[in-house]
Amino acid sequence: MIARLLHGVPRHAFALLAAVLAVLVAAPVFANDYVLTILILILYSAYAGQAWNILMGFAGQLSLGHALYVGLGAYVTAALYVHFGIGPWVGMPLAILISVACGAIIGFLAFRFGVGGVYFAILTIAFSEFTRIGFDHIDWVGGSSGLFLPVANYTRNDILLLRGQPVMFYYVILALTAVAFVICHGLLRSRVGYYWQAIREDEPAARALGINTFRYKMIAIVISAGMTAPAGVFYAFYYNNLFPEQTFFILRSIEIMLGPVIGGVGTLFGPVIGAFLLTGLSEALQELLTHVGLETPGAKRVFYGVCLLLVVMILPNGIWPPIARLLRLERRDPET
Amino acid sequence: MPALLEVTGISKNFSGLRAVADVSFTVPESAIFAVIGPNGAGKTTLFNLIAGVFAPNTGAITFCGDRIDGLRPDEVCRRGVGRTFQIVRPFPGLSVEDNVTVGALLRHPDPAAAMRRAHDILGRLDLFDKRRHLAGALTLPDRKRLEVARALATEPKLLLLDEVMAGLRPTETDRMVEIIRKLNTEAGLTILLIEHVMRAVMSVATRVLVLHHGAAIAEGAPEAVVREPAVIESYLGVEAV
Numbered sequence: 001m002i003a004r005l006l007h008g009v010p011r012h013a014f015a016l017l018a019a020v021l022a023v024l025v026a027a028p029v030f031a032n033d034y035v036l037t038i039l040i041l042i043l044y045s046a047y048a049g050q051a052w053n054i055l056m057g058f059a060g061q062l063s064l065g066h067a068l069y070v071g072l073g074a075y076v077t078a079a080l081y082v083h084f085g086i087g088p089w090v091g092m093p094l095a096i097l098i099s100v101a102c103g104a105i106i107g108f109l110a111f112r113f114g115v116g117g118v119y120f121a122i123l124t125i126a127f128s129e130f131t132r133i134g135f136d137h138i139d140w141v142g143g144s145s146g147l148f149l150p151v152a153n154y155t156r157n158d159i160l161l162l163r164g165q166p167v168m169f170y171y172v173i174l175a176l177t178a179v180a181f182v183i184c185h186g187l188l189r190s191r192v193g194y195y196w197q198a199i200r201e202d203e204p205a206a207r208a209l210g211i212n213t214f215r216y217k218m219i220a221i222v223i224s225a226g227m228t229a230p231a232g233v234f235y236a237f238y239y240n241n242l243f244p245e246q247t248f249f250i251l252r253s254i255e256i257m258l259g260p261v262i263g264g265v266g267t268l269f270g271p272v273i274g275a276f277l278l279t280g281l282s283e284a285l286q287e288l289l290t291h292v293g294l295e296t297p298g299a300k301r302v303f304y305g306v307c308l309l310l311v312v313m314i315l316p317n318g319i320w321p322p323i324a325r326l327l328r329l330e331r332r333d334p335e336t
Numbered sequence: 337m338p339a340l341l342e343v344t345g346i347s348k349n350f351s352g353l354r355a356v357a358d359v360s361f362t363v364p365e366s367a368i369f370a371v372i373g374p375n376g377a378g379k380t381t382l383f384n385l386i387a388g389v390f391a392p393n394t395g396a397i398t399f400c401g402d403r404i405d406g407l408r409p410d411e412v413c414r415r416g417v418g419r420t421f422q423i424v425r426p427f428p429g430l431s432v433e434d435n436v437t438v439g440a441l442l443r444h445p446d447p448a449a450a451m452r453r454a455h456d457i458l459g460r461l462d463l464f465d466k467r468r469h470l471a472g473a474l475t476l477p478d479r480k481r482l483e484v485a486r487a488l489a490t491e492p493k494l495l496l497l498d499e500v501m502a503g504l505r506p507t508e509t510d511r512m513v514e515i516i517r518k519l520n521t522e523a524g525l526t527i528l529l530i531e532h533v534m535r536a537v538m539s540v541a542t543r544v545l546v547l548h549h550g551a552a553i554a555e556g557a558p559e560a561v562v563r564e565p566a567v568i569e570s571y572l573g574v575e576a577v
């Protein structure tokens with residue numbers, strides 16, 4: 001299994017990955033709490049982006065409603081914890097299951113009836129919006145006034161209940177991101193991965209090669225939804241408060257996809273690079289502006305906009321593909 | 337020779353337009369069966385009916401003794417019918433070898449085995465040296481051969497070729513004719529092809545069906561069919577042999 005995952009990966013790519021991972025593992029030793037907070041944001045965005053990328057980047061189905069699965073993951077585990085004291089790791093399988101079920105329903109409705117492209121995207125928006133409105137009225141999870149996890153000044157880290165200091169959250173999200181990366185790498189190299197890419201590139205041609213496209217699109221949405229739920233679990237226990245208006249808001253869905261779009265849709269590194277660029281630079285910019293006394297609340301949004309514009313105009317495939325060529329990290333070289 | 341494909345009385349209407357009208361024919365095992373006819377005669381539609389893109393309005397299609405009309409394209413492919421598209425549809429963002437590997441995965445679920453199989457087929461179609469190229473960057477003759485390679489990778493018993501020689505220069509056409517003939521004699525593959533290039537049809541086909549306005553107007557050995565008045569009038573008369 002391991003040998004298969006490594007097959008065809010250039011040796012220096014592997015070395016580079018190991019180096020990046022080593023730096024990230026060692027980061028808390030050097031980084032102060034502020035930098036750690038930003039790294040957490042970056043990794044969170046990389047993780048969610050990676051999960052979104054399975055559906056859009058690999059299988060070519062544009063979801064604009066991934067906040068739905070984040071929200072479900074967050075609310076399910078938070079409610080279990082608040083009401084029954086059930087820890088997030090125990091609640092997570094249920095959260096994943098519910099996200100998977102929702103993904104399956106959306107997928108079935110869309111793919112069974114041949115809904116694709118913008119119409120599929122609109123369907124995903126509709127579902128997350130309906131869910132947002134629904135959660136506004138579920139008193140058990142606080143309705144529109146929100147659900148709050150008990151907060152205390154934690155002196156020790158309780159990894160089982162995800163209560164503790166930033167450094168613990170940092171390692172949790174780093175582990176999640178690393179696992180997601182490996183899973184996506186494996187998926188992309190498997191039969192499923194080939195079939196997804198074929199569907200993304202040309203669905204009728206994929207069908208003509210014996211691919212049951214309905215089935216493989218269902219697999220894509222189910223895995224993508226299931227993988228997004230843990231991002232929600234992390235979100236809930238890290239921020240300790242959940243409001244339907246924020247959690248299921250369409251802007252959350254857009255934010256999830258910005259990383260992979262900037263970094264490179266359909267690539268393994270795209271979501272990670274995109275997250276570093278967008279979150280890292282926008283936080284740095286915010287910090288800089290605050291320092292020089294230019295407190296502009298919209299600066300972050302403007303920065304997002306400028307980034308997107310630049311990438312779309314100059315690098316329509318995202319920033320990773322040219323970097324990969326530069327570092328000779330590609331498995332296939334169109335020139336040989 | 338036992339019949340591999342049996343088409344009986346199939347028709348297909350597109351909102352009033354009768355694209356295929358009551359067509360029947362039989363393709364024996366290891367034949368090279370050609371379908372000819374002017375543009376808009378319904379040839380591609382006939383292929384789409386066989387390949388499962390559309391279900392026929394009337395009639396039946398039997399492959400290897402089983403009804404396949406009404407099955408989905410992927411199910412038809414699974415049964416052993418491979419097809420190419422007249423307007424080629426490579427997976428443009430994937431490499432040539434990955435394009436063919438997608439096809440090979442149908443019978444070889446392990447990607448490494450499928451890739452080996454793909455390399456094998458690419459070698460036979462003179463595309464091995466270009467295996468790492470992006471499919472979207474290939475020239476038309478290469479794309480046409482990639483289209484054939486990908487269909488072959490699904491290991492079909494019957495191969496449907498929709499105008500794979502259209503737009504090729506004479507030397508490229510001869511190369512394709514050679515490939516088709518080899519697939520038929522060496523691999524024992526049965527081939528149903530749509531072709532406009534009469535020279536090619538005359539040289540490879542064992543049997544020819546002529547379509548005109550959706551209807552079959554003649555069928556027989558190539559030399560006999562081109563002498564039929566109806567064929568000369570509706571088709572060859574315009575293009576000349």
Ligand SMILES: Nc1ncnc2c1ncn2[C@@H]1O[C@H](COP(=O)(O)OP(=O)(O)O)[C@@H](O)[C@H]1O
Pocket residue numbers: 350353355373374375376377378379380381382
């Ligand atoms: N999907 C479709 N919808 C509507 N009309 C179609 C469709 N496909 C083909 N036709 C029509 O059916 C007729 C036969 O087309 P086609 O089978 O492509 O002919 P050929 O391949 O012999 O040139 C044409 O008049 C064409 O416009």
Ligand SMILES: [Mg+2]
Pocket residue numbers: 379380381422
């Ligand atoms: Mg045609």
